[in-house]
Amino acid sequence: MPQLQQIDTFLSQVVWLVLAFVVLFVVLRTIALPKIQATLEARRDRIEGDLDRAQTLRQEAEQVLAEYEAAMAEGRDRAQSVIRDAVEDGKARAAKAHDALAGRLADDIRHAEARIETARDEAVGNIREVAVDVVQAASQRLIGGRIARKSAADAVDAVAGR
Template identity: 40%
Template sequence: MPQFDFNTFPPQIAWLVITFIILYLVMSRFALPKVGGVIEQRTSRIAGDLDEASRLQQEATRSAELYATALAEARARAHIIHVEMRSQISAELEKERHGVEVELDTKLASAEARISATRLSALSDITEIAADSAREIILALTGDQTDPLLLRGTVENLKGV
């Protein structure tokens, strides 16, 4: 193998150094700047993306805070509306209940007056019916006609007993 021949080592080393220097110059002048540019471009793009993500995160946090504030305000307004409507409905129901109570009291008084009038009418009719019944019974038992005024007075005296 020629590369293991000690007589050809110095020229091989010389060509190795020359090739390495040429390769180093080509890489440092052409390839490495392009690779460095790509790396720098990616680094700046990643930094920009991180900045954008941070900005969006802050915006999302602000939006969440605004949402929470708006939600709290809406709940407070809903509670106020609920309390107002509840008190308004309670007032209307109380007014209606009072009106119904007045109407029922009026109907109750009217019914009591009718019952009282009917009772008095029935009591006055009872005296007359009792007197007529007594006269019919006396007539049936004795065959005598009794004075209706006398019987009415006797029945009225018995009512007090």
């Protein structure tokens, strides 16, 4: 059988195969695997560092967000306070202006009423004088003689009810 005749060469090939595998295994284990392992460890360390940095940045971002929200709330409160103060100040100024205007208008009304009263008194006084003159003129026409001013004034006062 020709297959069995190759056993001598087959055995030597198996030995060389095992020897090649052992050499390859030793070379890989001593040279290649440490490099691969170092690369994997470096990659793992870099990933862990990136994750740690990302966690730190996330915490910082959350802190900045909290500070921002606090600043916004404080700004809103301050703005509302300023608006409230401005409204109150505006109301106070409006009330003060209203009171001042009401005072001036009251003074103007009093002065106007006094002027009206004075003008009415003057007009009434002038009417009395005109009435006395009319009585004197009428008596002169009717009776042909002029009556005394005092008598005419007494007659006007009697008719006027004074």
